[in-house]
Amino acid sequence: MIHVEELLAGLPPARAVEPGEITGGPHLVVLDDDPTGTQTVADVPVLTSWSVDDLRWGLRQPGGACFVLTNTRSLAAADATARNREVLDALAAAAEAEGVDFVVASRSDSTLRGHFPVETDALADDLARHGRPVDGVVVVPAFPDAGRVTVDSVHWARTPAGMVPAGETEFARDATFGYRSSNLREWVAEKTGGRITPDDVLAITLTDLRGGGPQHVAELLAGVRDRRPVVVDAACDDDLRLLASALRQAESRGTRLLYRIGPAFVRARIGQTASAPLDSAALRAYGSGHGLIAVGSHVGLTTAQLAGLRELGGVEEFELDVPTLLDPAARGGHIAEVSARAAAAMQRCDAVIRTSRSLVTGADADDSLAIARAVSSALVEAVAATVRAHRPAFVVAKGGITSSDVATGGLGIRRAITRGTMLPGMVSLWEPVTGDSAGTPYVVFPGNVGDENALAHVVRSFRHS
Incomplete structure (x- = not known):
């Protein structure tokens, strides 16, 4: 070592x-x-x-x-x-x-x-x-x-x-x-x-x-x-x-x-210093309620962090099955079902929409990217339908490409201001300043940072405990 x-x-x-x-x-x-x-x-x-x-x-x-x-x-x-x-x-x-x-x-x-x-x-x-x-x-x-x-x-x-x-x-x-x-x-x-x-x-x-x-x-x-x-x-x-x-x-x-x-x-x-992570007291300004966590990253750390979130409790998970998403005949109905169940769950707890954990790759790099885009597009559609049915108190997106696609396609964010971090030096919170999601805190959480308890820590912070 x-x-x-x-x-x-x-x-x-x-x-x-x-x-x-x-x-x-x-x-x-x-x-x-x-x-x-x-x-x-x-x-x-x-x-x-x-x-x-x-x-x-x-x-x-x-x-x-x-x-x-x-x-x-x-x-x-x-x-x-x-x-x-x-x-x-x-x-x-x-x-x-x-x-x-x-x-x-x-x-x-x-x-x-x-x-x-x-x-x-x-x-x-x-x-x-x-x-x-x-x-x-x-x-x-x-x-x-x-x-x-x-x-x-x-x-x-x-x-x-x-x-x-x-x-x-x-x-x-x-x-x-x-x-x-x-x-x-x-x-x-x-x-x-x-x-x-x-x-x-x-x-x-x-x-x-x-x-x-x-x-x-x-x-x-x-x-x-x-x-x-x-x-x-x-x-x-x-x-x-x-x-x-x-x-x-x-x-x-x-x-x-x-x-x-x-x-x-x-x-x-730009001459900034590392600032302390935003805590529950700072997040109270955004109000209270249950949130939505969208998970697309497949790295091992993300899977471990999902396990940590389960241990925290107070969440229900809804899986987008990747092979089903790649089947044109089944895709639409699967997304609609997951979205409806997640929106209903947010009335009583935080909801997780995640892709299935088995990574599906293509024959070459471009083919693998095409599959990743198709899966990400489905996750975005699910998030968009969910937030239309029930506005979340906060949204966490896990994974780099996931965070981008959810911001633009799922929440319609065009302009935002970063307000600080949720972990020391990592995991950004954006405040959208335009569109239907203006004012809803949006957490951009990379797939490859933090420890096994990091995702649970971020969600717990929004619960104002």
């Missing part, structure tokens, strides 16, 4: 950087490939639509950042490319109309799943077309709150057995986004099919950050050209804030950067 302390042995200690030291700079626009990237911040606007008017609204909000939920992790590569370009074209028009400078972050999974380099290539092409050629693509997947750290360019994930190289985790065996490499320089080479070699990648290590400081790191960044990939170590928030300071120095001198990041980067970049 390896602990974080062993990974850091012999390295310089972290340099303390106060969040208030990170000020100014261009507006950070985060294109989030599922909605879980908001889980480290508070009071930041979120858009699930990207019309020029929506983006202008987002750029006008305070805080120095906004999220645009693209949900591209659920799309095939060509569709992800098209969506990124569509968003960036609208963003360029919105920023010009508002007179706002901006930088773009492509937010993806801290366990390295997602369309890389497809998304950063598309964004870099489009930025160049809008007169913003990219000098470097900065890759920062670290998410210390969730136990994902990068040391000597190797990305690690915390598991019950200790720290494990990312390439040896269940996430690396993902049917669509799997990979082998834990060293980020080698991971870039692997994901680019050898177009970029490990030696082509600039590595900024903890020794650079902690030993050299922001000025040294800014000088390293100032030398990148022609979209050179840059992979960055980080093991705590101070490392990320030091990086943010260096990035702002480099950008102020004219270096144009594009980011591929995990959730923790955003908090550091």
Whole structure:
């Protein structure tokens, strides 16, 4: 068993950087490939639509950042490319109309799943077309709150057995986004099919950050050209804030950067500190009543958290059977039955609508994505029908793609504000500000974070006990 302390042995200690030291700079626009990237911040606007008017609204909000939920992790590569370009074209028009400078972050999974380099290539092409050629693509997947750290360019994930190289985790065996490499320089080479070699990648290590400081790191960044990939170590928030300071120095001198990041980067970049999780007292402002929990994630941790919720009690579960959902003749009736039963249950307790736990995959990555989309679409239909029949006091969505699809299709959320977290540094609560769901607290709960009791803890918090 390896602990974080062993990974850091012999390295310089972290340099303390106060969040208030990170000020100014261009507006950070985060294109989030599922909605879980908001889980480290508070009071930041979120858009699930990207019309020029929506983006202008987002750029006008305070805080120095906004999220645009693209949900591209659920799309095939060509569709992800098209969506990124569509968003960036609208963003360029919105920023010009508002007179706002901006930088773009492509937010993806801290366990390295997602369309890389497809998304950063598309964004870099489009930025160049809008007169913003990219000098470097900065890759920062670290998410210390969730136990994902990068040391000597190797990305690690915390598991019950200790720290494990990312390439040896269940996430690396993902049917669509799997990979082998834990060293980020080698991971870039692997994901680019050898177009970029490990030696082509600039590595900024903890020794650079902690030993050299922001000025040294800014000088390293100032030398990148022609979209050179840059992979960055980080093991705590101070490392990320030091990086943010260096990035702002480099950008102020004219270096144009594009980011591929995990959730923790955003908090550091906009100078926010980790806030205490929202508790029952804070949630009372949203009223009381029974809620709806929608579960689509299939990772082992989600299944364990469902077991923890059962132990809490006060819930009834309703299963969407995946083979039935894939049968066109049976699909509609099955969804209608589950929705009606869940709506009736919310009059007496919290209701869970979940997909069956056996993962069904296709013949290849695109086929597996198509199955995942079909199942997610059915879950969304079930949620939409349920909330029409009985408005819940709160909604929890478990799983990244699930959270995105439920927000847009199930609840009709177009604009929202993040209000904080439900767990330390993880699990975001959104307050919708438009549409029929305005004011209903919506919890975006990734499939791969928290312990076995985390889901039960979130639901218990809404019970105001």
